[in-house]
Amino acid sequence: MGDTVRKPSTDASPFVAELLNLLEATGFQGAPRYAGQAEGFDIFTFVEGHVPARFQAWSDGQVLAASGLLRQMHDATGVSTLAGRFEVVCHHDPGPNNYVLQGDMPNALIDFAVAAPGAGWMMSRIWPGRGASRRRSAFRSVGKRRRSGSSLIHTASWRSSVMP
Known part of the structure; x- marks a missing residue:
């Protein structure tokens, strides 16, 4: 409304x-x-923008922007009592369908219904290197792989059970 x-x-x-x-x-x-x-x-x-189709492949820039939003959220919650005995509050469902894009870049997270305390390092730590191929995030491939320079991007959904 x-x-x-x-x-x-x-x-x-x-x-x-x-x-x-x-x-x-x-x-x-x-x-x-x-x-x-x-x-x-x-x-x-209401957050202006559009929500991408589920399970679409994302570019290196989109992956980095999405991971950056998670990292910022984790940084914001890591100093709060909401995290309880855990490191941060995690979104726990940061798939492409829970990002709002402005243009073609993730700009906001939505749908925090399953957010809860957790270990943020599993999802949001990014190390520099050859594009996103050296990232330690929990993306898993559910679609076609896309070559972007020297990095392989397989994005579409997240898997919180993947350990770096």
């Missing part, structure tokens, strides 16, 4: 609200803002 998105409230709603409020307070720009509840719905600000 207008500049907002409404989703049915769930048991996770209080945590998601607290997380999004924390992200806003820390200056993280890569997520919608929590705007409250009404009539059994959580209300979020």
Whole structure:
């Protein structure tokens, strides 16, 4: 409705609200803002852009931008009590369908319904090298591989069980 998105409230709603409020307070720009509840719905600000088709291959730049957003989110939550005994709060579902793109670049994460404390190093550490081929992120291939210079990009979904 207008500049907002409404989703049915769930048991996770209080945590998601607290997380999004924390992200806003820390200056993280890569997520919608929590705007409250009404009539059994959580209300979020609308993030301009488009959501890509599921399981599409991403370029090196898109992978780096997506990983950068996760890293920024992890940095913002690592200093909070929301992480509990864990390192950070993880999104836990950062597939291409949960990014908003402006142009062709990931600009924001959406759908924090399964966000929870976790080990952020598994998903967001990026080491320099030959493009994204040296990254230690948890992308796994579900589509065609795409050559980009010397790096192989296989992006489409994330797999949190992959250890670096």
